[in-house]
Amino acid sequence: MMKITGFKSFVASAVGRQKNLGSINEYVLNMHQVKVDSKTRKNILTIDNFAVRPGELVAVLGPNGAGKSTMLRTINMLQPYRGQIQLFGQDASYANQTNLRRRSALVFQETLLLDDTVFNNVARVLQFRGVPKHQIKQRVYTALETFGCEHLAYRSARSLSGGEGKRVCIASGLVADSELLLLDEPSASLDVAIRPQIIEKIRQWAQDRGSAVILVSHNFTDILNFADRAIALFDGCIIQDDKLENLIRRPANQQIARLVGMDNIIPCKIKPGDRGYLIKLANSLEFFYPGELKTTITACCLSSDAFYLDHTNSSIPYQPGVVRLEGRVERILRGIGTDTIRFQLGEQILTAKLRRGYTSENIYRHGKIKLAFSPTDVHFV
Numbered sequence: 282m283m284k285i286t287g288f289k290s291f292v293a294s295a296v297g298r299q300k301n302l303g304s305i306n307e308y309v310l311n312m313h314q315v316k317v318d319s320k321t322r323k324n325i326l327t328i329d330n331f332a333v334r335p336g337e338l339v340a341v342l343g344p345n346g347a348g349k350s351t352m353l354r355t356i357n358m359l360q361p362y363r364g365q366i367q368l369f370g371q372d373a374s375y376a377n378q379t380n381l382r383r384r385s386a387l388v389f390q391e392t393l394l395l396d397d398t399v400f401n402n403v404a405r406v407l408q409f410r411g412v413p414k415h416q417i418k419q420r421v422y423t424a425l426e427t428f429g430c431e432h433l434a435y436r437s438a439r440s441l442s443g444g445e446g447k448r449v450c451i452a453s454g455l456v457a458d459s460e461l462l463l464l465d466e467p468s469a470s471l472d473v474a475i476r477p478q479i480i481e482k483i484r485q486w487a488q489d490r491g492s493a494v495i496l497v498s499h500n501f502t503d504i505l506n507f508a509d510r511a512i513a514l515f516d517g518c519i520i521q522d523d524k525l526e527n528l529i530r531r532p533a534n535q536q537i538a539r540l541v542g543m544d545n546i547i548p549c550k551i552k553p554g555d556r557g558y559l560i561k562l563a564n565s566l567e568f569f570y571p572g573e574l575k576t577t578i579t580a581c582c583l584s585s586d587a588f589y590l591d592h593t594n595s596s597i598p599y600q601p602g603v604v605r606l607e608g609r610v611e612r613i614l615r616g617i618g619t620d621t622i623r624f625q626l627g628e629q630i631l632t633a634k635l636r637r638g639y640t641s642e643n644i645y646r647h648g649k650i651k652l653a654f655s656p657t658d659v660h661f662v
């Protein structure tokens with residue numbers, strides 16, 4: 282009787298909390314007002330709201346020490362926290378944590394394997410989840426094969442190289458087909474040639490099984506190949522949570538612009554006019570911007586692929602919708618298909634990416650270069 286009363290009050294309080302956190306099956310993860318402190322430091326993590334739907338592929342970006350690993354550990358209930366975390370519709374503070382852990386998997390940044398064979402390390406994950414014995418061998422081999430380590434099955438985990446160990450950790454993390462995968466730098470210590478394949482295999486594996494993934498990575502190529510959505514974490518707080526494309530093209534501030542590798546971040550001043558704004562860049566270039574802008578803007582971001590070669594006569598100084606400029610070529614970095622041109626404009630060095638055919642014939646180091654861009658390709662922060 283006591284147990285039933287206890288259960289009823291647990292359900293009632295869980296239902297109360299649920300109102301803050303949305304409907305039960307809509308999300309695999311829902312964080313609300315979550316704070317993590319350590320003994321020596323406050324606010325390692327401060328997440329107001331963050332939710333992940335089944336099957337979503339979310340990347341987490343942030344500089345060293347931003348709180349990315351802490352975030353994954355907190356979601357995996359390895360870190361004390363205040364606030365509300367709901368996993369698979371259940372409040373993580375009150376539900377059976379072992380059951381919740383069986384439905385998610387964390388691949389740590391460090392290679393963590395027990396002193397046993399590779400096969401036994403991976404098989405243990407399935408044993409912990411109560412998978413019938415007769416299924417274990419085949420599932421372990423499928424995971425090992427997918428991540429290119431079936432030949433290591435009976436090697437001691439201690440004898441593996443860094444990259445081999447990492448692949449075995451990925452196989453262990455994915456073998457149970459969990460509904461939520463938390464991956465902390467899965468491609469770190471993998472060689473450059475194999476990295477895109479492994480990331481693609483993780484993506485494919487997750488999509489085939491409808492698993493949601495939260496991927497932490499410093500490697501921007503991994504993120505581009507993997508995620509649909511990305512969050513930028515600074516000082517433990519989510520600064521931007523957006524489609525990956527928006528995060529790259531429309532970063533919320535200069536820090537994120539730098540983090541996503543925005544090539545040209547140019548300080549600017551803006552002056553309101555009749556039909557828009559006059560933009561004065563620090564390198565003395567001025568142009569007219571026809572849209573709405575916030576008055577707090579301090580810089581203009583221009584992706585290197587927004588530039589194109591200006592073949593027109595520069596005696597036509599102004600044409601609506603086009604900004605023209607003349608710079609001095611400092612460096613030409615030859616690439617496949619496109620060349621990267623570093624050029625000086627006023628006091629600043631800017632970067633343009635141009636199609637190879639043009640640059641090899643017409644552009645020389647220390648020569649002049651005439652470029653143009655559209656004001657609508659500029660993003661202001």
Ligand SMILES: Nc1ncnc2c1ncn2[C@@H]1O[C@H](COP(=O)(O)OP(=O)(O)OP(=O)(O)O)[C@@H](O)[C@H]1O
Pocket residue numbers: 319320321322325343344345346347348349350351352
């Ligand atoms: N137990 C702890 N005590 C004190 N500070 C801690 C503790 N755990 C983490 N931190 C600090 O919290 C911050 C976030 O650490 P975390 O490992 O989550 O960062 P990260 O974004 O994963 O960094 P990296 O990209 O370098 O792996 C760091 O400044 C770290 O030093």
